[in-house]
Every structure is written in structure tokens, then in C-alpha cells.
Amino acid sequence: MKPDNITSAAGLLAELVRIPSVNQFITGKKEAEAGVASFLKDFASGIGFDARLLAVAGCAPDLLITKEFKKGAPWLMFAAHMDTVSAEGMDFGPFSGLEKDGRIFGRGACDDKGCIAASMWALKEIAEQGGSKTNIAILCTVDEEQQRHGATAFSNTHFAALGFKPAGVIVAEPTSLKPIVAHAGIGHFSIKTSGIAAHASTPSKGRSAIKDMVRVIDALEKGYISRLSATDPLCGKAQCSINMIHGGRQVNAIPDECIIQVDRRVMPGEDAASIIPGVEKVLDELRQADPSLKVQVLPGFTDRPLKQDLNHPFIKKVLGCIGGMGLDAAPKGAAFATDAGELSRTIPACVVLGPGDDSLAHTAKESIAAGEIESGVRLYKKLMEEEWKDD
Numbered sequence: 001m002k003p004d005n006i007t008s009a010a011g012l013l014a015e016l017v018r019i020p021s022v023n024q025f026i027t028g029k030k031e032a033e034a035g036v037a038s039f040l041k042d043f044a045s046g047i048g049f050d051a052r053l054l055a056v057a058g059c060a061p062d063l064l065i066t067k068e069f070k071k072g073a074p075w076l077m078f079a080a081h082m083d084t085v086s087a088e089g090m091d092f093g094p095f096s097g098l099e100k101d102g103r104i105f106g107r108g109a110c111d112d113k114g115c116i117a118a119s120m121w122a123l124k125e126i127a128e129q130g131g132s133k134t135n136i137a138i139l140c141t142v143d144e145e146q147q148r149h150g151a152t153a154f155s156n157t158h159f160a161a162l163g164f165k166p167a168g169v170i171v172a173e174p175t176s177l178k179p180i181v182a183h184a185g186i187g188h189f190s191i192k193t194s195g196i197a198a199h200a201s202t203p204s205k206g207r208s209a210i211k212d213m214v215r216v217i218d219a220l221e222k223g224y225i226s227r228l229s230a231t232d233p234l235c236g237k238a239q240c241s242i243n244m245i246h247g248g249r250q251v252n253a254i255p256d257e258c259i260i261q262v263d264r265r266v267m268p269g270e271d272a273a274s275i276i277p278g279v280e281k282v283l284d285e286l287r288q289a290d291p292s293l294k295v296q297v298l299p300g301f302t303d304r305p306l307k308q309d310l311n312h313p314f315i316k317k318v319l320g321c322i323g324g325m326g327l328d329a330a331p332k333g334a335a336f337a338t339d340a341g342e343l344s345r346t347i348p349a350c351v352v353l354g355p356g357d358d359s360l361a362h363t364a365k366e367s368i369a370a371g372e373i374e375s376g377v378r379l380y381k382k383l384m385e386e387e388w389k390d391d
């Protein structure tokens, strides 16, 4: 569809929902976001913005949309993700872009295409109204929902080549327009026990990896999980849970291998690198008690928490803008993680902020009200019109 035929932020959102972009690590289908990136690139170019693709190894590219209103002026960046979670089991056609009773339905309608549409539309209106004292960038990332390849590639590679340093970044995610300034990180790991296979008729000739794992789980619950004490005033308490288990090859054989997968939620201020040593300490006690025990920790995906100086001028100014519009400007923390953890490695301050109710994200009923998008456009416009300082 041509840009001219899209007459509202909600209309743009409906178009975005109709382009499937379920994360490639969920479906196995590569470059899942390429269609959305291509559509947005054409849309942005069609209304006079610069739009370029930024390569992400193993994934579709990120898309960077920029509008330089004034040479040398500070830059404000928005970041939103183009991928979605799985579209299976939804209550309606996940890619229909159905509009009913003032709401837009579909996978990604709330998380995160509503935020893409709101930020794009805000910039479009600002440009039509004569521009801003601030230059604006909108970064559309890939793979936010699984491994953060898009935000990581941006921080590792593309940020240095930008040619400007943003005053801060609004990580556009559905927060009901409430500002999130801190959030938890993630540390995934697996633990493997290795036993000796034997016929089930002679268990004493083998060693059950499942029985060993039972001891490991018990030690982990008592010696590690129940002792986690890190807390954050905005984000709550560190968490850890054993969420997957796999062991054994057939019902008539003693299992020679068992694996559990563990999710650890890291509080701001905690060092994710300390997770594995903490687990190893508990396992070492088991190993000392039974030197024949074979147990191994396998590190997995880690995601940085968002931890920053809440007195940073950028954050204070964003909160001031929100309050100035009569909205709830109390800074909040979140137990979930976003691209902000990665982006905060290079950009001095982040606020996670956007239209849409996050309790509808990832659900069978995902939707967003057109009115919520309009409120998002108004708030984003207010932020884009401010004069920012790139200190």
C-alpha cells in the first residue's frame, strides 16, 4: 500500500500487523522481519525520511529511519522491535489487522507494532508541521523477543558509525504510557548429569542420570534458589526457576543423561557473570560428597538488566514531559526485559515508554485501541518537539 493511502497511525498499524514477523527462533523461518523492514523503509522514504538497513548477522537487518531537521542539532532516538512472538492459538486471524469497536487486533498489534506506528506517525506529523529543534531517529530492531540480535548488533557495530550520539533513547514498548526506567535482566543456563546406561532389568550395572539430577535439583532449590536475596526498589527480587527437564532414551533402559533448563531473573546492579559461579559452588558441595557424580553447567542466553542513574537529565526531562501532559510520570521498574538493556551500553539514558497494555501482549487476545495509539502519537510528538541536549 502506498503511503498516501494510509491516513492514520491506526491504519499504518493495521498494515504492519498484516505482514507476519514471528521471531525466526520460534518458527525456524529465517529473516522473519524482512517484510516489515521493507514496508517501513518504503513508507519512510515515501514521506521524505532517510531509511537504511543495518546488517545483523544471521537475521534480517535492523532498519534505521532518520530525519535531520537541523544540522548540528541534538538527536533523540526511538527504538521499537519488528518481530513478534508466536501467532499460534490466537482467538482471531493473527495477521488480519482486524479493526473492530475502535481496536486493532492481531499478533504484534500491541507488542510492538503499535509503538512503531505511533513513533512513525508522530515524526510524520512533526515533519508536516515544519520540523523540530531536535533531529529524530527511529531504530526498528529484529529479534527482540528471543536473543536480542538486533539491539546487540546496533550497540556493537552500527552505533559507532551513526555520525551522531543521541541524547537518549525512548524504547517504545507497550507500557500504557507509564515510564519504565529500570528492568530485570535474564540469565539462562542448563545443567547436565551424565550416568551409565544399562538394561532396566539390571539397574545396578548402570547409573541413573535422572536420580543424580533429582539430587542436583534438591541442592539447587535449597542451596541457591531459596537463598537469592538481590532486590531492587523498582523491579522487585531476583528469581530463579527450573522450567524444563529432559532425561532418558527409552522406558526399559537406565538413563545415561538428564538435562534441566533454568531461568534466572537478574536484578539491576547484579552481575550476570556471577550466576554460573554461584551455581557451581552448590554443585561443588555435591561433587565433594560424591566424587563419582558427573554434573556440568552449560551457560546460555544472557540479557543485561536496565540499570541507570535515575537523576540523569534525559530521564528527568522525559518524566517532566509525561507529567506535563497530565499523565502518570512516576518512574517504574519492570520484571520483564527489553532491548533497553543492550542499547544502554552505548546510549547514555533510556526510558521504556509506549502506548498499549502490556498485559495483552503475547496473549490470544492481543489488541490495542486506536485511542491508545493516538495518545502515544501525542506523547511522542511532545518528546520530539523538545529541545534535547546531547551531553
Ligand SMILES: [Zn+2]
Residues within 6 Å of the ligand: 081, 111, 112, 144, 173, 174
Ligand atoms: Zn515488546
